[in-house]
Amino acid sequence: MSSLSKPGRTILASSIAKVYTDEIVSKIADLKEERPNGPLLVGFLANNDPAAEMYATWTQKTSESLGIRYELRRFEDKDLLEESIIEANNEDSVDGIMIYFPVFGNAQDQYLQQIVSKEKDVEGLNHVYYQNLYHNVRYLDDAKQLKSILPCTPLAIVKILEYLKIYNSLLPYGNHLYGKKCMVINRSEIVGRPLAALLANDGAIVYSIDINNIQKFTRGESIQYSRHHVEDLGDFTQNKLKSLAQECDVIITGVPSESYKFPTEYVRDGACCINFSSFKNFNDEVKNKASLYVPMTGKVTIAMLLRNMLRLIENREKLNQETPSN
């Protein structure tokens, strides 16, 4: 018998996050002069969702361990949230703002999401950031001084793929995923669709799956817009899912359901599996098939939102230098 250990590896989000938290700590040190107590992140919580509560606790822990002040503002009355966020938009001491969704649990949440000023939107949920993502636009200004922000969960997945060396830095910039096929099970406006676009913009072929249909995102021909192209592959069927999954180097799941499990037998031997749902969308047996398996991504997402906050602070400082107050 061979003494080889099992070929696959499970990679924990904490290991991946560490690369970025180290970077954050050193940037916070550079900010010591202007912000001796560290920058301030404010979270808004107006639900009793235990998942949101846990997310808030983790954000607080991570922030404080890195020298970032964190303040949780809790509301019983959801209708007070909007005005309070607007106040925080205008508070000089507040560097970043995030809301723990769901608040209303319907389309009103999309309205609320846009209330956070884009200068403090650490999660990168402002329409401007999504529009830039889809159009592969990296800067907010024509002079390319102010970097755009990416929504933190899609960004976390990209950083995970970089860590896992699925992004190949030998390939030309902007083409690091050339030749790779990825599957994304989720097409929400918050994560799944922007993620598929990001991966396609970096050169991958992406199968985007939702309950209704299957789409294929590629960079396509339209160099004119240097952005992805979407092709409809018709209604969702298990057979299609299976045959497409077997082509894929990477399978990324984000189904918000405790009972959903991606069928292990659909995973190609040696594929890379990543789950960003707060529920485990893969059975443990996936470890016998996947070369690399990342069962949860939350800690990388938190690292990304703190990284976004530092980028927003940099942008604000550049703007202040340009337009000194009288």
Add this chain to the structure above:
Amino acid sequence: MSSLSKPGRTILASSIAKVYTDEIVSKIADLKEERPNGPLLVGFLANNDPAAEMYATWTQKTSESLGIRYELRRFEDKDLLEESIIEANNEDSVDGIMIYFPVFGNAQDQYLQQIVSKEKDVEGLNHVYYQNLYHNVRYLDDAKQLKSILPCTPLAIVKILEYLKIYNSLLPYGNHLYGKKCMVINRSEIVGRPLAALLANDGAIVYSIDINNIQKFTRGESIQYSRHHVEDLGDFTQNKLKSLAQECDVIITGVPSESYKFPTEYVRDGACCINFSSFKNFNDEVKNKASLYVPMTGKVTIAMLLRNMLRLIENREKLNQETPSN
């Protein structure tokens, strides 16, 4: 027997729209110098929905009858829409842009809606306009030179209520609905919720009904924000609906279903009934109960979007005067 005719009246949207179309014609005449062929409205259509098709036909007819050029841009491939709208945002000759929804029929439509530049958004769907509506903010700038736009359907209902003299101009400005109770059956982010807020901001008590629950919008105590306050009245029940409806001076329906009918027996004798759904949400017997009945509102909505376009043109001209090109 009395020779009195039936006391109620049915008012057609066309009569109400006429007040505004006359105003539009005279403003178009004032623009003759800069736009000898009339301003240009561009509609984007990428579905086969007959209701959208009809809406487009009516917009074209109305526009052209008033001296406004109208151009319908049709797309088979929905994915081309976004880039084409961005092009229209940048076309100097285009004064107004509108999209016929649904396009994707899911949350991606909300993304698309925000792609239209707010300077050309005749329907008033940009987040800035909704945020101003909820906060009772009438101008886009601190100098109060640039008027904000209101979303065209909620605005149409307000104009209908003015025409019907439910808005009482003897009351102080901003309080024209003081003492009135209104019911709005629909709490979409596009029409129902903003409409309830608008009416509450003008002094009414508004019961906002959706399938899940009932809310009461009032201006409330918070003069600080000069905006409405929302109170939760619990789950929807037929009994609650009935007893609240009997208090109401105005019942406004907007249920997007052919089978839904508001129970005529819930309408108080002499109430005013308005339906903005493209399906008739009232049975014809309502004419025997309602003092004033407006069975459809689409023509007023079209008048409002053309009125919005003129306001956007005014704003653009004011901006051009302030910052002459070098």
